[in-house]
Amino acid sequence: MADEHAARPQARTVTISEADEQRAILTFSGVLDAHALRELEERLLDQRLRQAHSWVLEMSDLEQTDLACAYALLRAVTRAPQPAALTVRGARRNVQRTLRHAGVDVVATTEE
Template sequence: MADEGPARPQPGTVRIAEADGKRVVLAFSGVLDAHVLRELEERLRDQRLRQAGAWVLEMSDLERLDLACAYALLRAVTSAPEPAALTVRGARRNVQRTLRHAGIDVVATIEE
């Protein structure tokens, strides 16, 4: 049997886990990379995000985040006339590093 090499990581997903008009919780999982960038950008245009004054990014199930996706997050949160308060929860060290490279730490609270 031929070696098939390492399996491709589970593609990333982003879903709105909670939205009450004041606060929205986005739950991330898998690997967010160029393969899911367009889907991520579409999800970040959801009207519920524009109405919320606070965003919580729940990233405990996120294995990896590439820089393009991190920039998409930064653009989404800072493009609103009244930027939302942003909190990142549960991000792994490699994900935190990517978020910092994109500059998200300037506009967000990153909880360990």
């Protein structure tokens, strides 16, 4: 019998790998879906993010995301009193597509 857990994607994580007044870097890995939404929203409330003038979303290790998480990212960036400049770096095509469907591409610069 095959191991049922072997086919599951790796654990999802969202970490703030760097943050100061100039820039915040958020690193994503695994899968961001409804199960990860609460964790993502909590990370996005971090005071260090509100102080940064720009955010870099490092997504090269992110396998996929869903619309709810993409909308959470969009809300966090656009609801700030002074919205941060947003750069999405290394996102796979399927992740880029989901971010585009949520409208994140309107407020972000995408780097391959």
